[in-house]
Amino acid sequence: MKSGNLTPKEIVAELDKYIIGQNEAKRAVAIALRNRWRRRKVSPELMDEIAPKNIIMIGPTGVGKTEIARRLAKIDNSPFLKVEASKFTEVGYVGRDVESMVRDLTDLAINAVKQEETENVMAKAREIAEERILDILLPYRPPEKKTVGGAALQDEGPEDDVTAHNSTREKLRKLLREGRLNDRTVEVEVTESRGGAIPMVEIFTSSGVEDMGLNIKEMLGNLFPQKKKLQRMKVPEAMDIIVQEEAHRLVDMEKVTKTSIRRVEESGIIFLDEIDKIVGSDSPHGPDVSREGVQRDLLPIVEGSTVNTKYGMIKTDHILFIAAGAFSSTKPSDLIPELQGRFPIRVELDSLKKEDLMRILTEPNNALVKQYIEMMSTESVKVVFTDDAISEIAEVAAVVNERTENIGARRLYTVMEKLFDEIAFDAPDLSGKKITIDANYVRERLSDIIEDEDLTRYIL
16 A cells, blocks of 8 residues: 555544554654654655654553554555564574674565566456467477479468468467466476575685675576476466566666665665663673664664665665664663664553453454454354453453553453364364354353463463
8 A cells, every 4th residue: 555645634544444442653753754754755855854753662562562563664665664673682692693684674675576576467467478388389390392304483372371370370369368378288488497506605704604695606607507308298387487587687676676665765774672681780791782783883874874785875874764663671771872872752551451452453454353254164154252251252361461462452362262172173074054153151161271370371
């Protein structure tokens, strides 16, 4: 979906379809997205001066931080990457260079744009593939010239041969489109796939070790041309292979690269999760030094710098960074001052109560209850939830969150899986039946686990 001219209210309304509550966070990201549209409308001189207002989301796990960022990117069709900040804490040992997240974002953008361009040329690719299949089914052979005593006779009607060939070809085209040639076997020249995975080369840099998938064939060019072989297959399979091959040829990779770089630079979104894990304590020794080092490595990327990728130089000045963390034992002000200044907007997300969990179960477009009903319907089992069952499930999840670790809405997945364990296992044998899940059913399935606190910690 493309945001276009969506107002902040309309953006929030789109987010409401998938995320319950957290209005303050939705407002913040909606304004940030709208500001991108506003920036494009100002004078060119001022456009480069307007930097995105990066956001820190503060709240426990499972309350919707990642989902808000992910859905925002879908609304704007923006390149989106989620990365755990904690993965950078051991840079120089087993971690990755912080610039790798910009490279990963660029790779995602390249793949997305390439897919879009492939879809745009698919109709043309199908036309070419159809002609190639017809050439295989009915190759054109020029008529042989008749001779008498070594002297060639005058052709009596080459136009008639061409007309007859074209007529037969059109009949075959009609049969091909109707699927009446699907059982025919043809011999097609296909590119032979190389055995094994793409070689991985470890690049040692001053920032650490980064694994980059480098295709040796591309590096050495035509020294290792791709091998081709003839393979016999049914017409539909041959058509699919030729369509993909022709679509790949028709896609302009230079255009794909330029479009992708522009998208990354103008509308890319990087979600930095677990940013609280790179906040060190007052101790000057141990891993905390590495954590502060990661913050200082992140600073130029967030502030705006140029990163070298295999597709070219990427400027990070206008990439939107959304950071998130629980900050249970630390606080955002524990970040180094320079990095704090690059995240001027801070929003706190609320812990989920029973009422919120009830709404999460039923209201969003991808609500859990809807998912389970649809999955069971594939086995011709009709599942009906009563209102008191929804309330009981939410109550169970809320109680377990209070007693054990609070993992927010993710607790609902655990509870629902345990609740549906028996139904999901026996579903193939219950075809055509209707199952009503009420509060009593929920209590029967879960009461023993809830009453035993030790069992709760292991099971739910």
